[in-house]
Amino acid sequence: MRELFDLQGKVAAVTGANTGLGQAMAVALAEAGAKIALVGRSEPAETQRAIEKAGGESVAIMADLSKADCAEKVIAETVSSLGAINILVNNAGIIRRTDALDFTEEDWNDVLDTNLKTPFFLAKAAAARMVQSGGGKIINVASLLSFQGGIRVASYTASKSGLAGLTRLLANEWAARGINVNAIVPGYFATNNTRALRSDADRNREILSRIPAGRWGDPSDLAGTVIFLASRASDYVHGAMLPVDGGWLAR
Numbered sequence: 001m002r003e004l005f006d007l008q009g010k011v012a013a014v015t016g017a018n019t020g021l022g023q024a025m026a027v028a029l030a031e032a033g034a035k036i037a038l039v040g041r042s043e044p045a046e047t048q049r050a051i052e053k054a055g056g057e058s059v060a061i062m063a064d065l066s067k068a069d070c071a072e073k074v075i076a077e078t079v080s081s082l083g084a085i086n087i088l089v090n091n092a093g094i095i096r097r098t099d100a101l102d103f104t105e106e107d108w109n110d111v112l113d114t115n116l117k118t119p120f121f122l123a124k125a126a127a128a129r130m131v132q133s134g135g136g137k138i139i140n141v142a143s144l145l146s147f148q149g150g151i152r153v154a155s156y157t158a159s160k161s162g163l164a165g166l167t168r169l170l171a172n173e174w175a176a177r178g179i180n181v182n183a184i185v186p187g188y189f190a191t192n193n194t195r196a197l198r199s200d201a202d203r204n205r206e207i208l209s210r211i212p213a214g215r216w217g218d219p220s221d222l223a224g225t226v227i228f229l230a231s232r233a234s235d236y237v238h239g240a241m242l243p244v245d246g247g248w249l250a251r
Helices: 021-031 045-053 068-082 106-132 154-177 190-197 201-210 219-230
Strands: 009-014 035-040 059-063 087-090 136-142 181-187 241-243
Touching: 009 068, 021 035, 021 045, 021 068, 021 087, 021 219, 035 045, 035 068, 045 059, 045 136, 059 068, 059 106, 068 106, 087 106, 087 219, 106 136, 106 154, 136 154, 136 219, 154 181, 181 201, 181 219, 219 241
Parallel strands: 009 035, 009 087, 035 059, 087 136, 136 181, 181 241
Antiparallel strands: none
16 A cells, blocks of 8 residues: 555656745655655755755756746756656745736736646646656646635636646546646645734634634645645546645535
8 A cells, every 4th residue: 555655766846845835745745755856936945954854855946937938948957857757746826916906917917827827838848758758647736716716816716717627628638648637726724825814813713714624724734635646546536626625615
């Protein structure tokens, strides 16, 4: 059974892995045996130290993920540095909060480029190599707003809804070629991005009252999920949207 979840000899590229959910997933994959390419515009020094402490190996690949033309370079550099690309975790994302009536084209384009366009082209570049090597795993990080509307986050909701559709489309196209494409759907997690919500007593209480588990998620709660979707244990799982949300969507 342990062999099903063993990632020894695998190489994973994780975007936005310098903090929060991306950091937790990168460290978990390293603990399972994978070598990790940490992709983003900020130095992932803390993540690299955590991976090293776990006995793993990583490289930092600097890239502006708001520009889709970085995709081929990122995947090529991963292969050049670590020898392969077996797993891609499209985690990096941004959000802009404004009433829809006041939303600017810039805020729309910035979020759609980072959250949807670049993940597609990273998946495309990775899949081209995965096909040659016999398959691989692509894991997109979606959102509760892949299923719900939200408010004041028009481009974020559009991008995450689009990412859900893209996950299913790529699963349909690539399943027969040995590539699994699935998505993790995180709920409310205690990260830097949610600090303001957690600091607001009324909003914090309102959110917790809606979560059946009665607590905010910890980034480590994603460890088992990402290892499952990256490993042989999920070989017959295609196009799944897997909520890790304390029961939020079941409410």
